[in-house]
Amino acid sequence: MVDVDAFVDDAIEEIAAEIGDADAVIALSGGVDSSTAAALAYEAVGDQLTPVYVDTGLMRKGETEGIRETFAYVDSLRIVEAQDRFLDALEGVTDPEEKRHAIGEQFIREFETVAREVSADYLVQGTIYPDRIESEGTIKSHHNVGGLPEVVDFEGIVEPMRDLYKDEVREVARELGLEEVISERMPFPGPGLAVRIIGEVTAEKLAVAREANHVVEEELADYDPWQALAAVIGKATGVKGDNRVHGWVVAVRSVESRDGMTARAQEIDWQTLQRIQSRITGENDNVSRVLYDVTHKPPATIEYE
Ligand code: XMP
Numbered sequence: 001m002v003d004v005d006a007f008v009d010d011a012i013e014e015i016a017a018e019i020g021d022a023d024a025v026i027a028l029s030g031g032v033d034s035s036t037a038a039a040l041a042y043e044a045v046g047d048q049l050t051p052v053y054v055d056t057g058l059m060r061k062g063e064t065e066g067i068r069e070t071f072a073y074v075d076s077l078r079i080v081e082a083q084d085r086f087l088d089a090l091e092g093v094t095d096p097e098e099k100r101h102a103i104g105e106q107f108i109r110e111f112e113t114v115a116r117e118v119s120a121d122y123l124v125q126g127t128i129y130p131d132r133i134e135s136e137g138t139i140k141s142h143h144n145v146g147g148l149p150e151v152v153d154f155e156g157i158v159e160p161m162r163d164l165y166k167d168e169v170r171e172v173a174r175e176l177g178l179e180e181v182i183s184e185r186m187p188f189p190g191p192g193l194a195v196r197i198i199g200e201v202t203a204e205k206l207a208v209a210r211e212a213n214h215v216v217e218e219e220l221a222d223y224d225p226w227q228a229l230a231a232v233i234g235k236a237t238g239v240k241g242d243n244r245v246h247g248w249v250v251a252v253r254s255v256e257s258r259d260g261m262t263a264r265a266q267e268i269d270w271q272t273l274q275r276i277q278s279r280i281t282g283e284n285d286n287v288s289r290v291l292y293d294v295t296h297k298p299p300a301t302i303e304y305e
Helices: 004-019 032-048 063-070 083-090 096-117 129-136 166-175 192-196 203-219 270-283
Strands: 024-028 049-055 078-081 122-124 156-158 227-240 243-256 287-292
Touching (some): 004 122, 004 156, 004 166, 024 032, 024 096, 032 049, 032 122, 032 166, 049 063, 049 096, 083 096, 096 192, 192 227, 203 243, 203 270, 227 287
Parallel strands (some): 024 049, 024 122, 049 078, 122 156
């Protein structure tokens, strides 16, 4: 691990030197990486920084409210309501890579509009080491790495955490005094709930995925997983009340990992699994089954698409 104190001092100095008197933007996601990068950049250049949060509609339950609270001290925070535009961009898209690209492109468009409005010369990104490695190896396109800089004409890109692993980012977040809900938060993918929905993303599937992920995060917190998630993976017959229904199938996944490159499915006790099943099927009329995914990475990935 790097010396956290020294890292923070150096990073702030480096960001301040790079940005100088110019203006900068950063895309916030609510996750530990972008929040930590934003906190470092705010220490370095204060109000010259405009954090931008794009509400893609693919975010976790309560995310937008959480962002407003966490960054209440930053007057320049911009929140872009883009839920409908993302749903439109995803209409009819079923291929996983096309989905990622559609989301990445829409994100760039949204971000570009704000970046032009605030005429920022610099882009700060919370890219970390594993993001770069997975994108270079083209395991899949990570939308927080590809795209943005080419489209928006920035004078410079600042990536203060480019050499850090996730556990190191968490240490930096703690050192900067970020709240525990942020510093200890599980990773959440850039394309959000869209990679936890197999096939086309619709408003109905999104609502199920959002609720189910919320239940899983709550119920599995004590297992301290690297990531715990729920995915909408298809449809199957069930019985609700007196009726046979053709409802959604939700897969629950909980994994341990150091850096996300490999992962082990966690062993979860039966009562907890049953509680998750009963909450998800009880709170969502249109869910007929809940499954638990026992596959490690490899051969599976952590996300579903
Ligand atoms: P996979 O599914 O490839 O995921 O085993 C490994 C880790 O990366 C996260 N992930 C992403 N993070 N943008 C991100 O910022 C993305 O496009 C993306 N895709 C996957 C995933 O949640 C896991 O932690």
